[in-house]
Amino acid sequence: MQNVKNTMLDGLLSVLFPHLCCSCGTEGSLLCGNCKSYIDSVSVGACLVCDSVSTSRLCDKCWQVIDTVWVVGARKGVLQRLIGLYKFQYARSAANALASLLAERLPEDLAVTIVPIPTSQPSVRARGYDHMLLCARRLGAVIRRPVAPLLSRTSHHIQHRLDRRQRQAAMQGAFYVNGLIDTQAHYLVLDDIITTGSTVLAAARALRQAGARRVSVVVIAKQLSTIGPTSVKMAKSEWRGDRVV
Numbered sequence: 001m002q003n004v005k006n007t008m009l010d011g012l013l014s015v016l017f018p019h020l021c022c023s024c025g026t027e028g029s030l031l032c033g034n035c036k037s038y039i040d041s042v043s044v045g046a047c048l049v050c051d052s053v054s055t056s057r058l059c060d061k062c063w064q065v066i067d068t069v070w071v072v073g074a075r076k077g078v079l080q081r082l083i084g085l086y087k088f089q090y091a092r093s094a095a096n097a098l099a100s101l102l103a104e105r106l107p108e109d110l111a112v113t114i115v116p117i118p119t120s121q122p123s124v125r126a127r128g129y130d131h132m133l134l135c136a137r138r139l140g141a142v143i144r145r146p147v148a149p150l151l152s153r154t155s156h157h158i159q160h161r162l163d164r165r166q167r168q169a170a171m172q173g174a175f176y177v178n179g180l181i182d183t184q185a186h187y188l189v190l191d192d193i194i195t196t197g198s199t200v201l202a203a204a205r206a207l208r209q210a211g212a213r214r215v216s217v218v219v220i221a222k223q224l225s226t227i228g229p230t231s232v233k234m235a236k237s238e239w240r241g242d243r244v245v
């Protein structure tokens with residue numbers, strides 16, 4: 001109960017005082033520079049998308065579908081708190097902080113068209129806004145790239161309680177493309193959290209089946225429990241994903 005009260009208070013504070021750091025309370029922004037440095041980068045040793053053992057951040061199978069993947073950090077600590085505020089406390093101001101984290105993770109001058117994963121209708125109704133579309137628009141404004149909400153959901157499964165195999169089955173054909181694909185464009189699928197990877201894989205497949213030739217993925221956080229225990233740190237230059245951009 002205390003936790004519920006605390007998170008409700010957090011939500012209220014973040015709406016009333018979006019200029020205070022959500023972690024330490026310092027005045028300035030929702031995430032101060034000091035707390036930002038505590039975001040843990042994700043170690044590689046398993047595919048960042050599907051978790052199979054891989055020396056690159058994308059395994060060979062995911063690489064067939066996704067050109068490259070960027071992840072801001074592990075889903076814990078300050079990053080988890082920020083996502084929690086954003087998703088569940090209706091703090092729209094967190095979108096700005098998340099967009100700048102995403103922009104910092106991406107290479108400069110990345111000529112992409114941002115495609116947000118569409119939020120399920122029940123979630124949009126509950127929050128009053130589509131949180132990934134909002135985040136995509138803020139990111140688009142920061143990196144000066146267009147946003148194209150090209151994906152629609154064929155169904156509105158809420159995935160929270162599904163295990164890995166159920167998620168993969170539920171996500172098969174979960175999206176369809178609702179507009180025209182530019183075959184010259186490099187599409188950047190944006191999602192908040194990668195858990196089993198089935199959502200971003202389904203999105204990337206839908207875009208490719210509709211004619212897209214280049215599809216990459218950026219997410220805010222990687223669910224920690226899905227990272228393999230054999231994870232080892234790799235130098236950024238060793239990541240295969242960087243070579244294909």
Ligand SMILES: [Zn+2]
Nearest residue numbers: 021024032035
């Ligand atoms: Zn702080």
Ligand SMILES: [Zn+2]
Nearest residue numbers: 047050059062
């Ligand atoms: Zn994979």
